[in-house]
Amino acid sequence: MWEGRYKSQALLDQAAVLSCMAYVDLNPIRANIADTLEDSDFTSIQERIAHFKAFTADVMKANKPLKQKDNIQHESQPAQLKPFGGNDIKHTIPFALLDYIELVDWSGRHIDPKKKG
Secondary structure (H helix, E strand, C coil), X not given: CHHHHCCCCCCCCHHHHHHHHHHHHHHHHHCXXXXXXXXXXXXXXXXXXXXXXXHHHHHHHCCCCCCHHHHHCHHHCCCCCCCECCCCCCCCECCCHHHHHHHHHHXXXXXXXXXXX
16 A cells, blocks of 8 residues: 555756656645745745845845845855755756746646635
């Protein structure tokens, strides 16, 4: 019975990895445990959003311009999570952080249009 329910699935490309990440990040939304991505406790999306908001707030306080590429800098993302970085930065997920947040948000709304997350 255990084997029939839980199976391993190889994630063979970046699209599969992103799909799996989004699926896991949306679990609290689908389970009605959270209404928004920011409220989804113990998910990487919650941590990424909080860290990015803190980073942008610090940049604004310092009166520095927030450049387009700042969303892929390591300092704008949690150190314990593999960072997003686009195709041209080694050892990162080849996708922009803001694009991933938008993908997860869109996917959550697509699953149930009445949901906020």
